[in-house]
Structures are given as C-alpha cells and as structure tokens.
Amino acid sequence: MDLLLRNAVLLGTDHPVDVLVAGGTVAAIGADLPAPDGEHEVEDLGGRLVTPPLVEPHIHLDAVLTVGQPRQNETGSLFEGIAVWAERVKTLTPDDVAARAREVMTWQLAWGVQSVRSHVDVCDPDLRALAGLKQVREEFAGLVDLQLVAFPQQGVYGFAGGADLMRRAVEEGCDVVGGIPHYELTREDGVASVQYVFDLAQEYDRLIDIHCDETDDDHARFVEVMAAETIKRGMTGRVTASHTTAMGSYNAAYAYRLVNNIKRAGLHMVTNPLDNSVLQGRFDVGPVRRGQTRVKELVAAGLNVAIGHDSVMDPWYPLGVGDPLQSAFVMAHYGQMSGASELEYLLEMVTTNPAKALGVDSGGIRVGGPADLVVFDAPTATDAVRRISPRWLVMRGGEVVARTAPATTTVTTPAGTREVTFLRP
Template identity: 30%
Template sequence: MNNFLIKNVCVPGLDLDEAHIVIKDGRYDTIMPAVSNEALIFTQNWEEDNKKAVDGRGWTIFPTFTDIHTHLDKAFTYEQVPNYSGTLREAITNYQSALPSFTEEAMMERMRRLMDRAVSYGTGRMRTHINAGEDKAGNIALQAASKIKEEYRGILDLQIIAMVGNMSQPLTKNIELQDVLLSNNIDGIGGAPHLSESCNEEIDDLFAFASSRDLLIDLHADEQDDPEVRSICHIIKQVKKYDYQKKTTAGHLCSLSAMEEEAAFSIIDEMIQEQIYAVTLPAANLCLQGRDDKKNVRRGTTRVTSFLKKEAVIAVGSDNVNDPFHPFGDGDMLLTALIAAYANHLTSQKDISRLFQMITTKPAEIFGQTNHIQEGEKADFVLIEGKGEIELLSVQSGGRKVYRNSRWVSERQETISVWKKGNIYA
C-alpha cells in the first residue's frame, strides 16, 4: 500500500486541529489542514478517482516508537526467576543461576512474545542488551537474538548489544569470545562496568575492542544510589580518546541524581560536548533504586529535566519486562512514557512534547535513523486512538494501527467506549 490518503488525523507539533496526509511511494507527500478549501477539493477529487483513503477519525499520528534499551533475553522470566528482596544484586544473581536451564527455543519464544506486543503498540525499532559470556550457556541468548533479528527484519528493526563483563581475560585478547560475538551479527558492545572491581580497565577494554571493529558502545552506567559511583567520567575520557562521539550511549546514570547539582551538571555538560547519548529507564529504576533510603526516598532515575534543559539527546527505554529486575510491563512505550512523566515531573505542555520525542525521534537518532512526520520523509508511523498527547497519556488506549516499509504491519482493536443510557445489562 504505497499510495493512499489518511484523512482527519491529529499531528502533534503542527499548528493544525486535524490534517490530511498523502502517502506516495511510501513517503509523506503532502500534509494539509483538514478544514481548508484545498483539502476539501483534494479529497473530493481523490475519492472520485477511486483512490485509496483511510479515515483517521481524529486519531493521533506519531513516528513509530523506538525502544532504545531493553532486554529481550530476560523478558517474561519473572515466574521462573523471582526476586524476593527486589534489589538489583539479587536480580543479577538469580538470573545468572537460572540461565543454564533456559533453552534457545524457549528464549526465542519469549523474545517473539515481547516483540509481537511491541510492534502491536507501535514500536518500529528496538535495541536489546543481550548477556554474552565465555560459556556455551551464556551465549544461547545471543544466538537466539541473532535469529530473531533476521526473522523480524522490516517489521521491527533490531540492534543487538552484547553485554560482557567479569571475564577471565580481556575481550581484546579473548579471540574465541570475539568470534562468538561477531558471528552473531551484533551491532555494539555493552556491559555494566560500574559493578566491576576493575571498572576503568573494563571500560578501556570495551572501547579498544569496539573501536577496532567499528561497533557501537552502549553501557549500563552508574545504576547506583551512591554519588561517588561515576564510571561515566571514565567513559567520557574514552570517547575523547577514540573519537567515539555519536557512537556511545550511557543508560541509567542514576548516581547523577544522588550527587550535588554542581558535580552532576559538570558531567552532563561534558557528555553534551562529547555527544554521548543518554537513556533513562524509569520503570526499572523506580523499582530497584532507593531501597536502602530511610527517609527522603529517592526516585532513582537520572536527572532527566537537567538533560532536557541543556538540550542533550536523551531517550526513554522500557528496560526490563516481567523479569526479576522489573516484574511489570508489556512493551508499550506509551505506558513507559507515562511512567517517565510521573518520575521526572514532566507535566508542562513543552515537557510532554519533549517526552514524546524521547520515545520517537530522539531514540531513532541514537539508533542511527531519522523518523519524522514531514513532507519528503519515509512514512513510518503509528496511529493511536485518541486526540493529542495529553489524552493519549491519560487514557492509554490500546487502539493502534502501525505502518512501516510501505505496508500496514499491525492493528489493535479500539478500546475507548462511551457509556450510553440503556447500554447496560438488566
């Protein structure tokens, strides 16, 4: 379906109540006010010529979502791998203990479950962190993700970040593990070096290997309440050393919120200068952080408003879904955005507009793509039941229609209904 007209849709960011959008050859050809004389004449002629038209019925159109940080390998494992204390440390320990019991087939089935849900909610791109290690059991997830990546190509584009750490020898010297990583079609290298006793050395090793293979760097950074945990400072040094601007992403950054404002602002300014991308993971960090606080319990998320005020590139990710790190969620980035709004005081109209950028255009930029609703751009969008950003966040409608690569790839049924007198059971 390359050429068609979408009538009566709400386009946030444009000074229009409703718009008509013409799609030609899979691109946005024309965007016009729905109430204009031009639109009236155009639609009459279009329909008289028996061309294809879709009535948007006032639904809101967005670029497809990009979930820039998730963990496909761990999704839907909570029943198998509980977390009794709710802490990050127990989640890591319990998952590592359970990992040898997982089969590749079962893991792929869970990955499909999350990806299918994500697509149905409007996600077009996803970056997943996958545990990789020196033993066979540790690399089942990597093999599964590599196969899933090909299976969903063109429907949900997947980037794989191999998470490595606590190895018997540095990755730059571990030829066998290098072969495993590169044979599984990875896009980047990651890890959580702040949890290692040799944090700086691990960061050095990861950058050295990634730069030798032109791979992305995407690290879990400072997912701690301790203000003295600052692995991001050494990450910044390595970005400078290897000229890894716009190729490095730091997720979590929780300790920024625990330290004094002056110190945090200095780090954020350096990240902006070196063009290091930031990702906040509100759902998981609200669950995991601040558990040892006896008063003034911290939210645990990074300084999102500070990043926004300084116009840094920061995105929101879903992180963990129904696993020992975070027992809830189902892959809907609209729900994740609502959690981010609550966690970070994003309630002004300007902040809410920025929030939607943090699940659409900003993470797409981190992914290495552009995705905007404007004339000439590739048509890649989700139609969401409801009108405008406030209503979408408030109602959390499940009604979605997703268009990618010149075809409709998913449709969820409408969920908003209005009670009418007599419309009840006797």
C-alpha cells in the same frame, strides 16, 4: 495501493491535515488533499494523533517473560534479581530465548515500535542468548529493526574470559558494544572495561551503549570516563550512556561539571524509569531516592535523552507489556515532567530521540520520507500519555502492520446511557 489518511494531527501540531501514502513513502501532506488517481483507499482518522514509529532504545529480550523462573524475586531487589537470573541463565537455549523474544517483539509491534536495541548477556561460553536473538533479528527484518548489544552482565574483567567473549560476540553479529563498569571488581577494572569497550567498537566500527553507574552509590563515576573517551577518540554521536542513576546522588558542583562534559562529548542518554523506580533506593530508610538520572538538566543542556523500557516480566521487573508509552507515563511522575511542553516532549523521548541514539531515521513524518507511522487513539500527545492510549493503526513502509480496536465503555446513570471516552468534551 495508495492510502489517503484524512484528518491526521501530526506530533507538534494542533490542526488536522491529510497524509497521502504512495509507494511506501509519504507523497503529500496538506489540507483537503485530492484523492489520488487509480486504485486507492481512504481512511478518516478523525483528528487522531499521528507520530513517527516508536523506538525502544533499551531492553533485555533474552530475559523477557522469565518472571518466576526458576523462582520468584520475593524482595523485588536488584540483587535478588541478579541471583535469580544466574539460576535461570543455566537453562537458556537459543530456541527458548527466540520464543520469548519473538512474543514480546510482536507485542512491541502492536504498540508501534519499529526499532529495538536489545542488550544480550554474553557471559556464556556458548553464546546461547545471542544465537536466539540473531534468529529473531532475521525473522523480523524489514518489520522491526533489531540491534543487539554485546552486554557482559557479570563484567568484562569480573567474569572469566569476559573480554574474549565480548570480542566473539561482536565477531558473531552484535551491532553495538556494551559494558557495565560499576559492576567490575575495582574502580580500576571499571575504567579499563570502558576503555576496552571503546577499543573494540573502534576496531569493528560499532556503536557503544554502556550500562553506566546504575547504582545509588555517588562514588560510581564512570560516565565521566565515557565522556572523556568519546571526546579523545572523536566518537561524538556514536556513544550512549544508559541508566546513570548515580547522577541523581552527585553533589551539585560535580553534577554541573559532568553535565557540561557530557554535552561536550555529545553522549546519547537513556533513562529507564520502570525498572529504576523500583530497584533503586533500596538501602534508603527515608526519604527514599527516586534513583534516576538528572533528566531535566540533561534536556535543558540540549542533550538527546530517550526513555527505555528495560524489562518485561523478568526477575528485575515483573510487570510491563512492552509499550514505551507506559514508560513515558511513569516518567511524567517519576521525573516530574508534568509541564504542558514536557508532557508533549515525552512522545519525542520514545520516538525521534531514541531513533537518533540508534542511528535510524529520525526525521519524522515528512514528504519523501518513509511511510512509517503510528496512529494513537487520542487527539493530542498529552491525551495519549494520560490515557496510555491504544495504537489505532501502525504502518511500516506504507503497509498496515497492526490495528487495535479500542474498547467501548458505556455508563448508565439517571440521565440515561451514554458512551464514555475519558476525553474532555
């Protein structure tokens, strides 16, 4: 059935328009569109913000909802988290992984997420996590597009048989090849692991997404290796560097040169403010570093920078509900992106920017484009971020797949009882 959405405020605009959805596509956009002939529905959005689908470019679905299993991370540190996960991974089964991932992907869909890239630990001779996530990928096909990254949590060369397991994971269905060079035993092994990832990706025609320099150590400099390999192999647009938190500790001269080489390579960059705001800077006694990459400099250089959630209730991050807008809210503070244009840009960093990194539709809401969209219970991008607003409605292929009825708050004062919306009158 055709659906006419009236009074929609599209991202990047400040005036309401009507959006006609027909046959799974956006048929028309304009002011006061006439109702279509035949059977149809009309929904007045009342000036609410409408954006393209949210995209999750970096999460570990195999680990979600394992917080406290088999024990709590009492220090909250990266290193204790790794130790706890090493214990929990021994009890993984495909069904266990699928059940937890299925739950969180349902949460993500409620928030308007329609494309997800999940790293999956392949340091397991039985590839149990991969089997579970492949099952979920099939279940959600056509509703949420799930990309799986072959991720060597213990290293390509630091884990016995790691290289062979990576190849098997790609052959058995991983869409993307990952790595973790700063976790390898030596600098030389780290460089070799990056080169192996590129070799494997070229051999099997896969995208690349590497956990790179996720450390406070300013001697961790593997993103330069990624940029060099991308340039030499002509793989611009196919490579993503995730985390790169060490970049925040580099000296200014080196960082300037590096940013220019990243730009030359055309790397996609993913920052994960939720996890890295609590995991980095653990050796600092004051001032404590923020532990993030140079987001503003990368954006100013014209690079594609996206925001990832990374974890949902796992040994590294005990919080989260799978909502990219929470990550964007933290980024506004953590990255000092509180300027007027920056606050609006945060919405692009969880929609069109990560879509480019994943290679999925990033054209936004347009006539002839897919009727995949998200309606926020907020009139502007800034209000959506400020209030971490619920998603009023989520559409995929012209079908409503999620709705949220936001809570109503009333307050009684000497002046009487009235509703409070937390919006400026």
